[in-house]
Amino acid sequence: MSRLRVAIQKSGRLAERSQEVLRSCGLKFARSKDQLFWYGQDFPVDLLLVRDDDIPRLLLDGVCELGIVGENTANEVMLERAGQSQLNCLRRLGFGHCRLSVAVPEDRAVSTVEELQDARIATSYPELTRHLLEQRGVRATIVELSGSVEIAPGLGTADAISDLVSTGTTLRANHLRELDVLMHSEAALYGRVNGISDEKRALLQRLLSRLEGVLQAAESKYVMLHAPREALQRITELLPGVEHPSIMPLEGSDRIAVHAVCGEAVFWEHLEALKAAGASAILVLPVEKMLA
Numbered sequence: 001m002s003r004l005r006v007a008i009q010k011s012g013r014l015a016e017r018s019q020e021v022l023r024s025c026g027l028k029f030a031r032s033k034d035q036l037f038w039y040g041q042d043f044p045v046d047l048l049l050v051r052d053d054d055i056p057r058l059l060l061d062g063v064c065e066l067g068i069v070g071e072n073t074a075n076e077v078m079l080e081r082a083g084q085s086q087l088n089c090l091r092r093l094g095f096g097h098c099r100l101s102v103a104v105p106e107d108r109a110v111s112t113v114e115e116l117q118d119a120r121i122a123t124s125y126p127e128l129t130r131h132l133l134e135q136r137g138v139r140a141t142i143v144e145l146s147g148s149v150e151i152a153p154g155l156g157t158a159d160a161i162s163d164l165v166s167t168g169t170t171l172r173a174n175h176l177r178e179l180d181v182l183m184h185s186e187a188a189l190y191g192r193v194n195g196i197s198d199e200k201r202a203l204l205q206r207l208l209s210r211l212e213g214v215l216q217a218a219e220s221k222y223v224m225l226h227a228p229r230e231a232l233q234r235i236t237e238l239l240p241g242v243e244h245p246s247i248m249p250l251e252g253s254d255r256i257a258v259h260a261v262c263g264e265a266v267f268w269e270h271l272e273a274l275k276a277a278g279a280s281a282i283l284v285l286p287v288e289k290m291l292a
């Protein structure tokens with residue numbers, strides 16, 4: 001029987017959430033002693049635990065069918081291998097958010113990246129940085145570094161940097177100023193869709209549909225309330241992400257019960273507006289699983 005292999009980061013910023021998202025799809029794993037290969041117990045999907053930078057190449061080389069990695073890393077490798085077969089981004093996963101930004105020393109008098117024509121830019125993302133700068137008409141000399149990019153301007157080896165930023169603390173600590181964002185990134189599930197057997201493709205579809213359910217459920221809320229029958233249209237409009245709620249009559253009353261799955265976040269403001277439209281007994285419940 002066919003099995004799928006998913007590569008995830010062994011340790012680091014994406015490791016825990018990657019395991020979590022697969023577990024929430026009902027996958028369970030028996031950990032091996034070397035910790036690099038986890039066998040899937042109830043569902044024929046195994047895990048490969050590796051460095052995040054290796055994930056796109058493992059996919060492209062056919063070692064695994066799926067991988068969870070930052071869009072920044074996937075795009076860097078795809079640009080390296082431009083013209084060859086590429087990866088499919090199957091689903092963004094909603095964690096590992098960051099941005100690839102250009103930063104300059106605080107005291108440097110520039111206000112746009114366009115002013116960095118022919119400057120030396122240090123980065124761990126040479127292809128991505130070159131590509132995104134070229135799109136904006138900026139030709140730069142890329143100084144490739146594998147880490148500690150933020151110290152390059154201080155050492156005099158670069159005029160600016162292009163690096164991942166989340167809170168901005170690292171930039172501030174190194175007296176750098178964020179000039180502009182080149183791209184936003186988050187963790188995503190990538191896959192090799194071509195050149196896999198029909199059996200593997202069917203497994204992949206099953207896993208994707210579970211994943212879609214988990215991610216949609218995480219964003220959804222089940223809302224129950226009572227309302228005057230004549231307010232139904234207004235109430236439906238006020239429920240975020242709802243088109244067709246379920247309606248039930250209430251015994252001995254001219255009011256109705258309305259149940260709906262809200263596909264978007266439900267805030268206090270929504271509840272207050274519902275109440276003002278005549279709703280009462282409003283309950284908001286989390287949704288655990290969903291299958292469309």
Ligand code: PRT
Nearest residue numbers: 012013014051052070096097098164165166167168169170
């Ligand atoms: O060992 P391995 O190679 O697997 O891990 P790694 O050290 O290369 O990667 P890791 O775990 O640091 O990051 C994995 C992925 O997390 C990245 O490819 C991004 O997709 C994502 N991510 C999200 C980040 C950040 N946020 C982030 N802030 N990756 C790195 N950083 C670094 C950044 O490079 C800078 O040094 O954090 C510093 C800036 O953070 P702030 O909060 O000070 O702005």
Ligand code: ZN
Nearest residue numbers: 051052053054
């Ligand atoms: Zn890495």
